[in-house]
Amino acid sequence: MNVSKPLLNIKKIEKTRINQVDFNNLAFGKNYSDHMMYCDYVDGEWQTPQIVPYGPMEYAPSAKVFHYGQAVFEGMKAFKDDNGEVHLFRPEQNFERINKSSKRLAIPEFPKDFFFESLETLLQLDTDWIKAGQGNSLYIRPFVIATEEGVAASPSDQYRFMIITCPAQAYYSQPVKVIFAQEYSRSADGGVGYAKAAGNYGAQFYPTNLAKEKGYQQVIWTDAKSHNYLEEAGTMNIFFRIGDKLLTAPTNDRILDGVSRKSVIQLAKDNGIEIEIAPVEVKRIVEAARKGELKEIFGTGTAATIAKVIGFEHDGVYRDLPEVESPYSDFMKKSLQDIQYNRAEDKHGWLHKVS
Amino acid sequence: MNVSKPLLNIKKIEKTRINQVDFNNLAFGKNYSDHMMYCDYVDGEWQTPQIVPYGPMEYAPSAKVFHYGQAVFEGMKAFKDDNGEVHLFRPEQNFERINKSSKRLAIPEFPKDFFFESLETLLQLDTDWIKAGQGNSLYIRPFVIATEEGVAASPSDQYRFMIITCPAQAYYSQPVKVIFAQEYSRSADGGVGYAKAAGNYGAQFYPTNLAKEKGYQQVIWTDAKSHNYLEEAGTMNIFFRIGDKLLTAPTNDRILDGVSRKSVIQLAKDNGIEIEIAPVEVKRIVEAARKGELKEIFGTGTAATIAKVIGFEHDGVYRDLPEVESPYSDFMKKSLQDIQYNRAEDKHGWLHKVS
Ligand SMILES: Cc1ncc(COP(=O)(O)O)c(C=O)c1O
């Protein structure tokens, strides 16, 4: 690079851990690649990003992240194509979104060049951790945490931005049964639901555990005001197919603006599938299910890609979804993956080749 | 103690840091006492609590607390009376509340004997950090964080419970101006507002910053549904005095059940002050202010004790509160402190002497 000051510092591993990993048997998020990036915000400025061997770091017990949940994250993936080239999928979306999340959590925004330079360098160093082949990817987790020492409930004046990565296969191997939320809720109007704020996730664990006890892997969250509108799942946006039409909720300040969601909407448009982006009334979905018109429900998210829902509970009644021929979910999954693995034309310029 | 297995392990400091601290000039939450407690939850069990010198600890970058905000905390105080005896104020309330918060965040509950045994031992070891005299106290911060390594959004199977303490003077030295929330909100029905969940606090920093830019130190949160009802402040419950009557909102799943709030309610009853515990309509407060009947607003919380509000903004209009003679806020503050410093009769048994 032609800059006078190094954009990042690199300290490489001495010995790779890659041989300890069984790539055919990966538990999601349990194995970390050799390197990670961290970058500290001190004295009002992001310092030089550091690439170092993955490993634990020291934090004061009073670091604000532990007390006030001032933390945001992202989830993205890198794919290796059959020629061994590595591609990111719409990474500017994740970059913009982490800064949008940061803003809502009163965290300073991160510079674009720091983000892309360090991410690409990480991927180059750890390229062997990215396996080619259907379903394989490197899951990338950028995140920011508040590191100032202090137990007063006020914004931190120190932060750490980090990127860690881990090899991944498909996230949910099984189709899921879901329950529509009627008591608990995920986010409020005027709250932080649209941000990938750490606290949004911990808050869902208990109600999701209750759902699991009843045999449901996921909760579909409804609006907290009335529980009459279906919004999204814990880590996925959600689509419904009635007849031949796809429905999904518009984004608002309670719903994460998912990259997979917007890609699926675009793919629907590209392929002449009618799509309605409007509040999805629970009543309408239940009614369509009752009449046999509800053909599919599926979730979309970076980790899961597309997750098929095979049935749902609402008002104490469980309903199976029918098996349909040529489901949209399969079509969307294949279309997305064909682009991600660089096997299909990328007409919207979604792939970002790691040089 | 007469137990066969030690209830806790103690590793004392070699040299105290107490001489580095200016006790007449304490920034809240910036100086930590010599010792801290930690206790790990591993293999489905809380292990033996450890008392060790206060200091940083190592965490994996993938520790779940950093990503999913699975963390809760408490805030309580120890007071030294004029005879040099140390007292906690209603500590069972905090103990019960941290377990209530933990439950909502899918964190295993902490054993009562571990909590009290280690807390009292900490206070005995660090008794010199507790200064006698009006306004002085030792602020105690128990908290729990999720420590399992893993970037999948699911409950951790490892946790760390900690207690850190720091010497404190009064929290807000100045009376505060507040703004009633009309756009942002703190918590949803069916959410985690009633828990001291870490994520509830980080989520308030941005809207509170906006308020500060307009000259208000605190936001009084309203219900997310309608913004028509006044609920609580960021770290305080809130009381209104109309004529000679006190009003405060009932607790619900959006509002923290404050120990100071319930103590003030009891003190009102004990002293023949009429108190109404019912939803507090914004309209009613604004109307009372317009008519000159709104005499006081004050916040109650462990850190602040009682914080006087001197004016509020709503709908773009700022209103000063009148100066009243013998304000309830002063009476409540004095009554609470007289009990806390063991200068008045403790008829409800609120003081817990540290033996
Ligand atoms: C709450 C929530 N909704 C939806 C999504 C899906 O977003 P994306 O498609 O960008 O991964 C995620 C996961 O990232 C999420 O956390």
Ligand SMILES: Cc1ncc(COP(=O)(O)O)c(C=O)c1O
């Ligand atoms: C949101 C919130 N409300 C109210 C309070 C006051 O509660 P307590 O009186 O128990 O300190 C606190 C602080 O602890 C708080 O965090």
